Amino acid sequence: MTKIQKLHIELREKYGALQDQWSLWCKRSKNSRNREEVIIGSILTQNTNWKNVSKAIDNLKKEKLMSLRNILLLPTEKLQELIRPAGFFNSKSKYLRNIAEFVNENGGISSLMKEDVLILREKLLKVKGVGRETADSILLYAFDKPIFVVDEYTKRICKEKKICRKTDYEHIRKLFEKNIKKDFAIYQDFHALIVMSAKLKLPHTLV
């Protein structure tokens, strides 16, 4: 068994019973509307804590505007007003427009989900405002594709557990994907556990 596999088991034993808001939110049954909400959330959470993002999401829901189509239709000032609590509203309003436009031009969510994963990933990365972490979050949590999300927590835990000394994003992503069964549900679970362990900061026993 590899270090990465051991890490997953260790985290599942320790944090498996717990569920944070993000992972619960992502694990809801997914119709196309919920998938759009995950995409919107993935932009809004950039360098922002979940509590603030939650307010922005509530604002959109309250006015029944939580959809990519409405993001295209909304006046910029109105959109910015609604997402303001999530911070960086100037850039995030543009980014939301960009991703909404992208989905729209590519035939919608269901059409995108049929595409080859890595090709879709490259396309997402060309959208301004979608970097690697956001692209991979969308692929994993909105599209249920087996792409591992690497965030700062993942890099940190790699260092702590001496899994890998490099901090290169693609290197770590491929390393995890190589060591885990290619199953999106397992990837989702593992990444959520990494985030939870980092936030709760319970003492972890090194294996």
Added chain:
DNA sequence: AACCAGGAGAGAG
């Protein structure tokens, strides 16, 4: 009252 939070883009070296 500074400091940080599931980043990304742009520019420099």
Added chain:
DNA sequence: CTCTCTCATGGT
């Protein structure tokens, strides 16, 4: 490829 700066809000 690796820094560094900017973008902005709300919680601690």
